[in-house]
Amino acid sequence: PIVALAQADLRPRVKLRDVLAKLAECDSVLPDRPAQVRVPLILLSGFSTVQMSLTVRSLSAMNLVGGTSSSRPMFAAAVPRALEKSLRTLCDEIEGDHLANQRR
Numbered sequence: 184p185i186v187a188l189a190q191a192d193l194r195p196r197v198k199l200r201d202v203l204a205k206l207a208e209c210d211s212v213l214p215d216r217p218a219q220v221r222v223p224l225i226l227l228s229g230f231s232t233v234q235m236s237l238t239v240r241s242l243s244a245m246n247l248v249g250g251t252s253s254s255r256p257m258f259a260a261a262v263p264r265a266l267e268k269s270l271r272t273l274c275d276e277i278e279g280d281h282l283a284n285q286r287r
Contacts, residue, residue, distance in 0.1 A: 189214030223249040228261035
């Protein structure tokens with residue numbers, strides 16, 4: 184499934200687990216109020232290491248840009264220890280890592 188996040192998904196009480204649980208019902212549905220992010224996030228779940236690597240390479244080659252800063256997307260894998268984090272916190276952490284890695 185491909186899910187575009189809504190603004191409501193970034194409320195403090197919405198956990199990654201909650202978003203992953205509703206994947207089937209939100210597949211390819213564009214929300215009325217999409218999430219506003221500085222840097223787009225492509226969060227992958229259920230992929231093997233090889234599938235993840237191939238997907239990231241393929242999507243990176245497309246030179247996609249978006250978000251409020253017209254940036255290339257960040258890529259992350261959903262991992263068990265992140266399931267109870269709020270999606271907003273998780274996005275902020277991933278964005279911080281992404282920006283720090285760009286400065287290197």
